[in-house]
Amino acid sequence: MRPKNLEKEEAIRTIALQIIAEEGLENLSMQKLAKAANVSPRTIYIKYENKEDLLIKLFIEEVLGAYEKAVLEKFTPDMDFTKGVKKLWQNTFQYLKNNRHSFVLLQYGKSSPLLNKAFQQANIQQGHFFAPIHQFLELNAAKGIIKIFPQDVYRALLFSPVLDLVKEYFDYQERPKQIITEKIVSECCDAVIKGILK
Amino acid sequence: MRPKNLEKEEAIRTIALQIIAEEGLENLSMQKLAKAANVSPRTIYIKYENKEDLLIKLFIEEVLGAYEKAVLEKFTPDMDFTKGVKKLWQNTFQYLKNNRHSFVLLQYGKSSPLLNKAFQQANIQQGHFFAPIHQFLELNAAKGIIKIFPQDVYRALLFSPVLDLVKEYFDYQERPKQIITEKIVSECCDAVIKGILK
DNA sequence: TTGATAAGTAAATAAACATTTACTTACTTT
DNA sequence: AAAGTAAGTAAATGTTTATTTACTTATCAA
Numbered sequence: 001m002r003p004k005n006l007e008k009e010e011a012i013r014t015i016a017l018q019i020i021a022e023e024g025l026e027n028l029s030m031q032k033l034a035k036a037a038n039v040s041p042r043t044i045y046i047k048y049e050n051k052e053d054l055l056i057k058l059f060i061e062e063v064l065g066a067y068e069k070a071v072l073e074k075f076t077p078d079m080d081f082t083k084g085v086k087k088l089w090q091n092t093f094q095y096l097k098n099n100r101h102s103f104v105l106l107q108y109g110k111s112s113p114l115l116n117k118a119f120q121q122a123n124i125q126q127g128h129f130f131a132p133i134h135q136f137l138e139l140n141a142a143k144g145i146i147k148i149f150p151q152d153v154y155r156a157l158l159f160s161p162v163l164d165l166v167k168e169y170f171d172y173q174e175r176p177k178q179i180i181t182e183k184i185v186s187e188c189c190d191a192v193i194k195g196i197l198k
Numbered sequence: 199m200r201p202k203n204l205e206k207e208e209a210i211r212t213i214a215l216q217i218i219a220e221e222g223l224e225n226l227s228m229q230k231l232a233k234a235a236n237v238s239p240r241t242i243y244i245k246y247e248n249k250e251d252l253l254i255k256l257f258i259e260e261v262l263g264a265y266e267k268a269v270l271e272k273f274t275p276d277m278d279f280t281k282g283v284k285k286l287w288q289n290t291f292q293y294l295k296n297n298r299h300s301f302v303l304l305q306y307g308k309s310s311p312l313l314n315k316a317f318q319q320a321n322i323q324q325g326h327f328f329a330p331i332h333q334f335l336e337l338n339a340a341k342g343i344i345k346i347f348p349q350d351v352y353r354a355l356l357f358s359p360v361l362d363l364v365k366e367y368f369d370y371q372e373r374p375k376q377i378i379t380e381k382i383v384s385e386c387c388d389a390v391i392k393g394i395l396k
Numbered sequence: 397t398t399g400a401t402a403a404g405t406a407a408a409t410a411a412a413c414a415t416t417t418a419c420t421t422a423c424t425t426t
Numbered sequence: 427a428a429a430g431t432a433a434g435t436a437a438a439t440g441t442t443t444a445t446t447t448a449c450t451t452a453t454c455a456a
Contacts, residue, residue, distance in 0.1 A: 001424060001433080002421070002422045002423050002431075002434075003423065003432085004432090005433075005434085008433090008434085021311075023311065024310045024312055025224050025309070025310070026223050026312070029412075029413060029414080030413075031412075040434065040435045041416095041436095042415085042416080042434070042436090043435080045414095045416085046432085050414075050415080051414065051415090104311075110305050110309070110365065111222075111223070111302060111305040111308070112223070112224065112306075112309075113219075113220065113222045114222055114224070120369070147385075149382070150375070150376035150378075152376070153363065153366070153382060153386060156363050157359050157390070160358045160361070160362040161359065162354075163358070165351065165354050167308065168350050168351070168354065171314075174318065177348070177349075177350060178349075178350070180348075180351070184347070184351060187345070187347070188347070188351060191355055191393040191394055192355070194392060195389040195391070195392045195393025195394075196389055199400080199402050199403080199454060199455090200401075200404075200451070200453050201402085201403080201454085202403065206403090206404085228443080228444055229442075229444080237404085237405090238404065238405045238406065239406095240403095240404070240446080240447095241403075241405080243444095243446085244404080249444065249445090398455105399454105399455095399456085400456100401454090402451105402452095402453095403450100404451070404452090405450070405451085406447105406450100407446105407447085408445105408446080408448095409444100409447085410444100410445095410446100411443080411444085411445105412441105412444095413443070414439100414440100414442095415438105415439080415440095415441100416440100417437085417439080418435105418436095418437090418438095419434100419435080419436085419437100420434080420436100421432105421434070422432100423433095424429105424430090424431090425430080426427100
């Protein structure tokens, strides 16, 4: 049996993310992707059932999976609260600023009903994303270190700002304004931490 | 001369937002829209040059414009800092939770390169969106009431969490978790304010 | 009332779309 | 080295797409 050419598989994923980042999810077509990845349309259908399947796997596995791994690098739920949050912010900013293509699809995950639904299903079926962060927050809430909120609210309070900062970091390249540096990210993180501590 | 039928114009915009919210921007087509709005495809092209023009006008005028107006309701830049931020959060949550269709396209504005570019251009050409908020923050920074950050960073810190809370409010309807109430929104707002005060 | 005119329609156009068919290739197993 | 097989290709499928053409309608100004 002829074995799979892993380079082709990777090209499909990489080029798909690139097209989405540059032209938008609205403008990704199977034929355009095949041509750009130097592959026959049929080849895409070996690995993916259809276009929706491709998008969902790209989003869940390629983007969310890798993003989660990068964010949780050197993080443990039993860390000191301030140190833990700072580490998570650092990891997030570092990873996303070096992976703009992933960042764009990640943002689409908050808009597109297809990806949104896929995320919720994956979250239930294959275990929750960012589970160690949940644990971390529960632990610190129980210890009385931070204010009590529903789990999902912590994410809004603690982590949505850093995603916005990444977006501003990329926007910088397109219009003149102050660049987002690691120092600014760190100072923002301090402000967020101050707000959530009891 | 036969006058424009304003009902048709509004139907086009309303149904477009509805399709985007339910099926995604990826799945909005001019023919689908025409059919759903009970209008000939040609009628859409009277008001809009092409599909991109429709999307941009929908985003900038219908969504961003109305959103800005609602958020700034009863807000003035010389308000007390805490009162001002609380008012902005209240307005945001109230308006968006009652306008889910607008919220979805608003979120697409952070993903789609087309809408993103359109936003940046509109921001420059027709004056900055949310200018009173800029003023408000500058004033409070000058008075030494809040920490000093670049203007765009304030938005990330102060306002991205409330958009995330709106998203969670809508997600509630699809999977069981704690509902986002006005009380929780208000408590989150307090935390954010605490973090940014000097 | 009528003539001008932009709003509106239904149907058509050509291009692009997702997916499949029919075939070839390259590798493993025997 | 030959057979078997999944990976891979090029070209075709029928559908849907954005947009236009050719025509009709409704209103206003004269």
